[in-house]
Amino acid sequence: xxxxxxxxxxxxxxxxxxxxxxxxxxxxxxxxxxxxxxxxxxxxxxxxxxxxxxxxxxxxxxxxxxxxxxxxxxxxxxxxxxxxxxxxxxxxxxxxxxxxxxxxxxxxxxxxxxxxxxxxxxxxxxxxxxxxxxxxxxxxxxxxxxxxxxxxxxxxxxxxxxxxxxxxxxxxxxxxxxxxxxxxxxxxxxxxxxxxxxxxxxxxxxxxxxxxxxxxxxxxxxxxxxxxxxxxxxxxxxxxxxxxxxxxxxxxxxxxxxxxxxxxxxxxxxxxxxxxxxxxxxxxxxxxxxxxxxxxxxxxxxxxxxxxxxxxxxxxxxxxxxxxxxxxxxxxxxxx
Numbered sequence: 637x638x639x640x641x642x643x644x645x646x647x648x649x650x651x652x653x654x655x656x657x658x659x660x661x662x663x664x665x666x667x668x669x670x671x672x673x674x675x676x677x678x679x680x681x682x683x684x685x686x687x688x689x690x691x692x693x694x695x696x697x698x699x700x701x702x703x704x705x706x707x708x709x710x711x712x713x714x715x716x717x718x719x720x721x722x723x724x725x726x727x728x729x730x731x732x733x734x735x736x737x738x739x740x741x742x743x744x745x746x747x748x749x750x751x752x753x754x755x756x757x758x759x760x761x762x763x764x765x766x767x768x769x770x771x772x773x774x775x776x777x778x779x780x781x782x783x784x785x786x787x788x789x790x791x792x793x794x795x796x797x798x799x800x801x802x803x804x805x806x807x808x809x810x811x812x813x814x815x816x817x818x819x820x821x822x823x824x825x826x827x828x829x830x831x832x833x834x835x836x837x838x839x840x841x842x843x844x845x846x847x848x849x850x851x852x853x854x855x856x857x858x859x860x861x862x863x864x865x866x867x868x869x870x871x872x873x874x875x876x877x878x879x880x881x882x883x884x885x886x887x888x889x890x891x892x893x894x895x896x897x898x899x900x901x902x903x904x905x906x907x908x909x910x911x912x913x914x915x916x917x918x919x920x921x922x923x924x925x926x927x928x929x930x931x932x933x934x935x936x937x938x939x940x941x942x943x944x945x946x947x948x949x950x951x952x953x954x955x956x957x958x959x960x961x962x963x964x965x966x967x968x969x970x971x972x
Contacts, residue, residue, distance in 0.1 A: 708783070
């Protein structure tokens with residue numbers, strides 16, 4: 637995977653020009669039927685530069701939008717982009733697993749749509765100093781919110797080899813995790829790893845030559861793993877999806893776009909659990925209190941059309957899943 641999923645704009649372009657929302661029409665198509673009544677609320681849990689939010693506000697004139705993002709720079713750019721709809725927009729600086737607290741703070745009990753567009757945004761990728769991209773030299777940061785928390789450089793400087801290998805293996809699905817981890821520990825004993833180019837060179841030297849010849853940049857899995865670790869992305873998603881589903885009103889809809897297999901697996905498990913009956917198998921009829929709480933709106937995971945992938949290569953890995961709330965009751969978590 638690489639979840640670098642927005643097209644690269646010209647340097648210095650404003651937010652609306654530099655951001656190409658993935659599967660924009662499909663997201664609106666899936667969410668809009670639940671957002672037509674006065675008082676309806678939609679949560680963009682990963683606001684980014686506001687492309688999906690802008691389209692939903694335009695398509696659904698009755699809807700109130702709550703936008704969440706941990707990145708203050710993204711929030712500022714999205715706020716400017718959404719200014720024509722300012723009377724229907726509430727923005728909150730938070731990780732998406734703070735959705736319940738954000739809604740409680742706004743006095744909102746139920747919402748009618750939720751969108752998760754996961755991964756790293758074009759803003760974060762295209763700002764060289766953020767250190768998310770293995771294609772350009774920059775400080776090893778990778779924090780989505782640079783106001784606090786450990787950076788990628790901190791992880792590389794402090795984690796024991798076994799813990800670093802676990803991160804690379806679990807979050808990057810890296811076959812050579814231990815080899816890379818051992819190289820990191822050896823390298824940092826001589827000098828700190830501070831830049832993305834240092835890490836790219838180290839990974840390239842650590843993996844076998846045959847691996848370097850195929851599959852793109854050999855450092856991409858290491859960068860993915862470090863970013864996920866630094867930002868706690870998978871733990872946040874495990875908490876956020878059930879919280880979002882619990883906030884959905886009956887008839888409300890949720891859309892999740894993932895860009896790597898670990899995210900998509902979590903989304904698949906949570907939605908499948910909610911769409912399954914919990915009636916004991918020995919009973920001849922389904923009991924109402926055990927009926928499915930969700931209806932799946934997609935057949936498996938949808939992918940981006942070839943034409944869109946050609947225009948926006950960063951969207952090529954997307955997997956979209958969606959569901960509708962059928963009845964009240966806590967949705968089963970479905971994630972170990």
